[in-house]
Amino acid sequence: MRFVDEFRDAEQARALAAKIAALCEPGRQYKFMEVCGGHTHTIYKHGLEDYLPESINLVHGPGCPVCVIPMGRIDDAMHLAAREDVIMTSFGDMLRVPGSNGSFFDAKARGTDIRMVYSPLDSLKIARQNPDKQVVFMAIGFETTAPSTAMTMLRARAEGLKNFSVFCNHVTIVPAIKAILDSPDLRLDGFLGPGHVSTVIGCRPYEFIAREYGKPVVTAGFEPLDILRSIYMLMVQLAEGRCEVENQYSRVVPWDGNLVALKAIGETMELRPYFEWRGLGFISHSAMKVREKYAEMDAELLFKVPGVRVADPKACQCGEVLKGVLKPWECKVFGTACTPETPIGTCMVSPEGACAAYYNYGRMERHRVPVTIGERP
């Protein structure tokens, strides 16, 4: 099965691919990781790997926040949600993630008061409307969504709201990248830096990747040409023996990030000593918790959270997929027991998950698109 999806700029893409091909050293294999699930999506939707020379391999990274939440945290959240005095709220994506006793949606069907919200500010409103209940917002996401949670907490404090709290599961991207760099399973030649996370944290936090690990990083936009241009920029760096952080997405990403957002996060949250990531295990300083100053809004302090640890289902190989060691279709249950309708692992749940992206676009193998300029396939 293959979807030929000629995008608007296919001609330009072929031209870029030809430039990329010209930079490939004969006999050398290149592996670049796209950290962000949004990039994974574009790559599969448009079949960008088909444009690239065989020697360039794109490896999908851990940048899908729903995908990396371990099952134990979902069970913890279910435990909170089951309380009579609690209304649990979270984003739609989160509601579909399987815990060991089904997903939030399943629990909702059984009568648990769980509500899907578009924004943490919607949870705040639910709290105002239900003064006799504790409204818990299950916060997930990388630095893209953490500022929203932080700003909502500041708002709750300003309003003096007493029945709004956060079950904080915000994760930070840089320690995850570091864990992947330190893992012996995978040798990478460079990174496509995440686009929207970088609007918040800027490009500086990636400098250690260039400095300490000697790998180039290019922060990339989400359009097909953005990704190809970023790969070209990585190849130019390698060809010139440079290794730096560059910003291909400067039309949206400021080099220093969003200082207001960083300040709000810093005010309300602090780093946890460690946090478990699905499939990746415990990574130190890789997630945020509510700062003590805001203890009255920390659901983990307000309620007894069991803090369960649950092993991933045996069949599930999300960890290998999240580390880029396995391609999604190499997982034994891919497309059979595990589909977007009946996900076993998290990577099948979110459209940004690598398994869902593969599944939806049916790309199990590469088909080269001729890249000579002007030639039509």
Added chain:
Amino acid sequence: MCLGIPGEVIEIRADQPDLAKVDVSGVKRLINIGLLSDDPPQPGEWVLIHVGFALSRIDEAEAAAAMEFLEGIGQAYEDEIAALKESMID
């Protein structure tokens, strides 16, 4: 929920200057623009919205490109717009 959706700022709430009404492909909702308080967007300008907060200012061309990306995503985008429609930020 990770999707950044482009919206055009229609008006800033006079009583609450960190709230703005935006138009996201015809859906008009209030969002929070507090994260851009260093240089608040004006009516007619475009922003990239994440879970009810404007995270960055973009120009119209970028907004069009972002919209094209989202429409290509299909179901997830429809879910996001459906969620936005349900949103009741004020």
